[in-house]
Amino acid sequence: MEKHLLLLYCCKSYPTTKRNRQMQTQYINEWLDIPELKIHQLLSIHDDEVHIEALPLDDKQICPCCDSDQAVIRKGSNGMRTVRHLSVFEKKTYLHVPTIRMFCSNCEAGFVWAYDFVGPKQRYSRLFRSHTVEQALGSTAAHGARIQQAPASTVQRMHNEAVPALCDALYKQVWEEAKETAELVLGVDDFAIKKGHTYNTGIHNLKGETMLDLLPGRKLEALRAYAQAHPEFLRLDPKAVVMDLAQAYHTWISECFPKAIRIADRFHVHGYVIESVQEVRKTVQPTLSPRAKTYLKANHRLLNPPAESLSEESAKKLDTMLNYSPLLRSMWEWKEAFTTWYDCSPNYTVAKLGFERWCTQGDQIDHAAVQSALKTMRNWQEEIVNYHQCRWTNATVEGRHNRIKAFQRRHYFTRNRSRYKAGILIECNRHRMLSY
Incomplete structure (x- = not known):
């Protein structure tokens, strides 16, 4: 909040003396929090946009071929690159940074200055992309687009690009926690994709309050096929497993974990x-x-x-x-x-x-x-x-099913199975993203 007030102060109309310009750029540097850049000047301030010119702090970069900056020199600029950054006070913020040409005389390789705050050939900063994806996870692309004042197709593309890596990281984290949990208690329950026709089965860590995995179907053949394809599941050592009264689940768990206490939810x-x-x-x-x-x-x-x-x-x-x-x-x-x-x-x-x-x-x-x-x-x-013997229920699982149903309604039952599964795992484990 203090940084936003500083930016508001610097965006007001003051005499453009050298001292005032230095104060403005100092405050904007603090707000941007991009160590590799220094603010050169405020280009323009409109009703809904702020344009800022920024320059890199370093004089040269390491050559991507020889990993040395000893023989690297600058060879001019190809103009200014415009990058959308996080909005402030409902104003879209654009950073204008130079596209500097570099040349390494050792390997005779030419390359363009690479910025850490934005990916190559991207028009949105990494902070903007991560913030946009975080907002879109619990909502829709259209809602996130209205908040960020960006095209819905852009928000959807950022979401689709971020989901696989985010899901893999969460998946690895929740499984590591399950393996390390003492007296692990699992919860197994199904939920409907189309009631009376198609179902999915969720596997949950009740102690860790996380969803471990999602598998298609709820019949015994599908459950056994999952166990054979996922040996890490069989390596778990649960003290108890909570289920409903479906015979297929109890048969499957007794085969996979014969020592576990089977509890009717x-x-x-x-x-x-x-x-x-x-x-x-x-x-x-x-x-x-x-x-x-x-x-x-x-x-x-x-x-x-x-x-x-x-x-x-x-x-x-x-x-x-x-x-x-x-x-x-x-x-x-x-x-x-x-x-x-x-x-x-x-x-x-x-x-x-x-x-x-x-x-x-x-x-x-x-x-x-x-x-x-x-x-x-x-x-x-x-x-x-x-x-x-072990007082656990699937109450948290039932609550998680409500979130899954809301996810399915928002995404109109995504046809891509891997994207559908990744979206549900993120939706159910979103609270663990705070640890990243």
Whole structure:
């Protein structure tokens, strides 16, 4: 902020004395923070543009052929090169630097002065490009173009050029962290590209809060093919792996990591119980009076969350609904008992006994939805109770899926698979870019 104020000061109209010109260039040098350049003069200041002439500090450069500057001489200039730099006060900033011709008498090679702050034959500085790419990562090219006052095609091209290298660096970093993490906990879950048709599977480091990889499909054949093609995945040593109740995932993990604790994700398990509560509600609803039926239908979502999370007004509405039917009340109490079992079981042994008591409580409810849910719970009893050996869930993974869906909507489901994968990995690991 101080540098911006200094630039604002120097951009005002002052008498063009030699002393004032020196003050202006001094402040602009501080703002630009480009050590290889010194500001020669302000060329022009318009409503939306600032043009600055800058010169290199050194007299000569090392020859790219012989790596020596002993025999290098200047041989004139091909004119001025215009480079777009970071904007200030919503003004586009342009640096005008000379394209100096150099000649090395040792190897008789001619070359042009190379600037570190901008790439060869590029019209945008490295800082401008990196800042533009950073803004475009969490947004769209059109939005980044409006902020930077640059063409959308230019922003898109900068984004596409930066993504592969950025993805490779992030990919390497998150995998190194996973290998070094003690008692690593992995999360495996799928998300839809086209719901009901095409899916991807994500592998996540729950402790490190990073996404490790993305593989196409969710069937067992695709999972096994990934493990064979990526030996670094098999070299991981996770303490536990959190998954939903898909049999393919549990079979795959038991083959890859037989010593790991397989945990059924609490969010998905709880979903089966809530679904059975709503099935009972749909059965009870037609038997009520029109007024009670309307009231129950309008407030049916109050049956899902824990009672302690409801406000006083919502708790009163819930109590009114439960008074409509003893079956609905016993079903809701069974659901609440499951939440209490998850939250209050102190260890694995107590949790196993509590789970059996909860199943016995459910056996007393005479409803097909309850019996179906109990059948699923008993089939996956070990994986569900394993939560109390290692209390991890895929909650962060579900949040990451929301970011992935937003990415897919912004990029209209990119057809290029490698670019699509790189974009998702960057989107999910963007917080790690701060360490670069």
